Amino acid sequence: MAWESDAEVPTWPTYSEAMAMQIDPRRVNMTATFSESVTDVQFTVKDPSGAEVPGGAAGDNGNKLWTFTPGRQLDPETVYTVTVHEGKDLGGNVMSPYSWSFTTSQPDTTPPTVTGTVPAANATDVEPGTPLRVTFSEPVSNATVSVKDAAGSAVAGTQTVESATALVFAPTQPLTEETVFTAEVSRATDEAGNVMAASSWTFTTAALQPPENSPxxxxxxxxxxxxxxxxxxxxxxxxxxxxxxxxxxxxxxxxxxxxxxxxxxxxxxxxxxxxxxxxxxxxxxxxxxxxxxxxxxxxxxxxxxxxxxxxxxxxxxxxxxxxxTVPSPAVARTNAQAQDPLPTDRPFNYERMTISACRQARLQSGRSYHAFGWAVVKPYTACYSRWKGWATYKTDLYTNLPKEPIKNGVMMETVVVMNTYLGNADGNGVIGIGNVGGQALRPRDISVTTSIENIRQMRDGVEVTQATTSRSSSTSTPPVRTVPPATGSSANAVWTD
The missing domain is CATH 2.60.40.10 (Immunoglobulins)
Structure with missing residues (x-):
């Protein structure tokens, strides 16, 4: 086998720390990449006074990449000069020495922080199957995420590193619906060795979509x-x-x-x-x-x-x-006889509500057909109006309109008006109204007028009647007294308080 002579000196085209770079003195390693495999590489690192920095060199990548690790922390804001020499290839060719300088900065003492989370802090209606994601302010390692429910029980899940600045936690099972969860991330460490303080936040899961057979x-x-x-x-x-x-x-x-x-x-x-x-x-x-x-x-x-x-x-x-809005307690009053009793024929505005006025007020209230009706209460008068009915059908709460055709039933429009009276000082009469139907009124009397109108009857899906109006009126006070009905009423009834 013939051997080919190697007379080419190894070269060093790249290096890691260039002139004027600001390097954290706590994490500086000097590296040199060669054009071919070399051995016996030496690094000499000196500060401005000429003192050498102790350390060791090691080769990697087939001895094309050599790294020098300082044996101590470098000084901050200091210019260091690096000389690489003695590198020799397989042919015994020795490189020419090569030097460069770099400047260290102040040490990085700022720990990483959390810059974003999914779900966001205090988020509500979070889908129970949503993975958690944490984003950091800088590349980190060793970070861990934990999730606990409202009782403090840990949630099982898998943690994965999405990138140097992002971490994802996926629960093994969907989280419990409508529950407050607390997530915490800790131990995140940056390249300078700074460890982040633990950071936590809470979120609330949404309700699951109800099944078809749900109540x-x-x-x-x-x-x-x-x-x-x-x-x-x-x-x-x-x-x-x-x-x-x-x-x-x-x-x-x-x-x-x-x-x-x-x-x-x-x-x-x-x-x-x-x-x-x-x-x-x-x-x-x-x-x-x-x-x-x-x-x-x-x-x-x-x-x-x-x-x-x-x-x-x-x-x-x-x-x-x-x-x-709870009313304030009534102030206690002492009964006393008035020195100058008011006459019963003195004018007084009771602001009475009539049957027609009460019905019209309901129609204009925006709750014309509300299932719970409509009412107004004043100091001396009150009225209540609504549609009333008996039928086998469902209605809408706010419109009272049937959700399905009515086959059998009765519906009617009802109004009730109740009036009270302001008594005079001695309690033997009322102000502004002498008597009703020839009978004197007293302060405890209550008059009640009722109206039933627009009676509609359905039988087998066909409207068979549409009745007219029925009204009754009465006034009562203990003991029960019958008073003639007000003008326009068609019937009389006796009511007691």
Missing amino acids: SVEYEYVSPTTDEAGEVTSSLTPAFEARVSDPDGRASTLTVQVEHDPSVPAQGSGLIWSGTSVSVPSNGWAYLSIPAGKLAKGWKTRWRARATADGVNGAWTAWHMLTV
Whole structure:
């Protein structure tokens, strides 16, 4: 076999630390790449005073790449000169010495930080199967992510490095729905050895899509309320009512959640109370009240409800707003006889509501056909109006229109007006009204007028009657007294208080 003579001196075209580069003194390694495999490479590193830096050199990549690792930390903001020499190829050719300089910087003492998370901090309605992702401010290693539920139990999952600055945690199983989870990332270390302080955030998972055979909630409302929209209550222990139904006829549990209004963070945040009403038959009504001590006067809250049957959750209703406005306690008064009693014939505006005015007010209220009707209350008069009926069909809560054709039933428009009176000082008469039908009124008298109109009867899907109007009026006070009906009424009845 013939041998070919090698007289070419190895060259060193590249190096890692060039003149004027700012290098962290805690993580400087000097490397040199040669044109061919070499041995016996020596590195000489000196500071400005000429003192050599101890360390060792090692070859890699078939001895084409050589690295010098300092035996001590270099000084900050210092110019170092590196000379590589004695490199020899397989033919025994020795390289010419090569030198360059670099400048160290101040040590990197800033630990990495978290710059982004998925889900975001305080996110809500997060899909239970969403993987978690953490992004860092710089390349890191050794980072770990842990996830715990509200009870502090760890969530099993797989952690993968997406890139030098991103980490992903995928739960083994979808997370529990509608649960607050806490995620924490720790031990993230940058190239300078700085370790990040642990960082945590919370998020809340969304409700899972209900299956087709899930129960449902309808006609949910609060009692008592003092406004037409049903969003203001005068009670610290209001009741929540709703009808639940299940396609398989199963009994259900109604769950109601009340939480702080997110738009008023100064008041508080999160869940205030959650309650259940169990064993509610399908198409039955559930009723539950919030316990005392949970709500405070002036609070703005929101609430929702859902039904559960045999472990199958139905969909939550939309959030409903509810403001608590409890009236101030009445100031105690001392009874005293007036020095100058007001005469009973003194004019006084009672702001009475008539049957027709009450009906017209309902029609103009935006709740013309609301299933729970419409009402107005004034100091001396009150009226209530709604459509009333008996039939085997479902109606829409806000329009009261049938969701399916009515085959058999009766519907009618009903109005009730109640009037009270302002008594004079001695209690023997009322102001502004001397008598009704020749009979003197007293302060405790209450007059009630009722109206039933537009009576419609359906039989086998055909309207068979459309009745006219029936009205009655009465005034009562203990003991019961019969008073002639008001003008225009067609009947008389006696009511007691």
